[in-house]
Amino acid sequence: MSEEVLTSEENGILVVTINRPEAKNAMSKAAAEGIAAAMDRLDSDDTLRVGILTGAGGTFCSGMDLKGFLRGESPSVEGRGFGGIVQKPPQKPLIAAVEGYALAGGLELMIACDLVVANVAAKFGIPEVKRGLVAAAGGVMMLPDQIPERIAMELALTGEFIGAQRAYELGMINRVVDGPALDAAKELAAKIVANGPLAVRVSKQIMRESRAWPMDERYARQTQLIAPVFVSEDAREGSAAFAEKRAPKWQGK
Structure with missing residues (x-):
């Protein structure tokens, strides 16, 4: 560089x-x-x-x-x-x-x-x-x-x-x-x-891209992006960490 x-x-x-x-x-x-x-x-x-x-x-x-x-x-x-x-x-x-x-x-x-x-x-x-x-x-x-x-x-x-x-x-x-x-x-x-890396990346992506999406397609397009996040290991870890009152250990997957 x-x-x-x-x-x-x-x-x-x-x-x-x-x-x-x-x-x-x-x-x-x-x-x-x-x-x-x-x-x-x-x-x-x-x-x-x-x-x-x-x-x-x-x-x-x-x-x-x-x-x-x-x-x-x-x-x-x-x-x-x-x-x-x-x-x-x-x-x-x-x-x-x-x-x-x-x-x-x-x-x-x-x-x-x-x-x-x-x-x-x-x-x-x-x-x-x-x-x-x-x-x-x-x-x-x-x-x-x-x-x-x-x-x-x-x-x-x-x-x-x-x-x-x-x-x-x-x-x-x-x-x-x-x-x-x-x-x-x-x-x-x-x-x-400190936050879940998958959730952070997809949150940024949606906020950056969604303004250009047709209004009647917004939720469908958002669902395509967030569905993998909600079934990720990080999503389970975040919920478990909250229940167990500890800091999450993110895997980025």
Whole structure:
């Protein structure tokens, strides 16, 4: 994996760090490929249950590397899109831990994650129009699904930033913390790791996909996905652990 992306793991959590602090973690082709490889690892390794995406040096991601753009470089991965995740996030939960700026492609990386924890000083925006560009890595499509449409429109057309508290009030992020966002993200990840892995994965899948399902097919499609969960060993273990007043021992099957 590229040194532009670092990984570490602990207690079922894979921490993926964009490591280009000298460029405010602007997204390069190598970094996008590194993130994509980390997401493949997250999904394929049964010992890993949750991912955290963050940035080195006090910034999450300042967007596309414009110097690379001028050289003709695209910081995307075929089949996964910008940053290796915006078109195809991992099947397992992914938390963004945001310090500093999450701007342009950086915001698009963030909103492709399932949950977001941010330091109180963080700033958010899609300022592409200020450079004659469009937030094409999901910003103008995905942001209106996550916050009120008129606010998303304002952000897209003015290119202005908002702070962490405002982002929290809009529902763009889950938690605002005074200390390191990564520490708080690990605490949130631990709460997910404590739960049944099959149930977590399918819950995410349904929440992500069901909005595109025809209304008259929703329950039938949901049943197809949840039926294997309800007859799994984990379902029996969860019920037994509750009855016996002990922590469950998940097998992921």
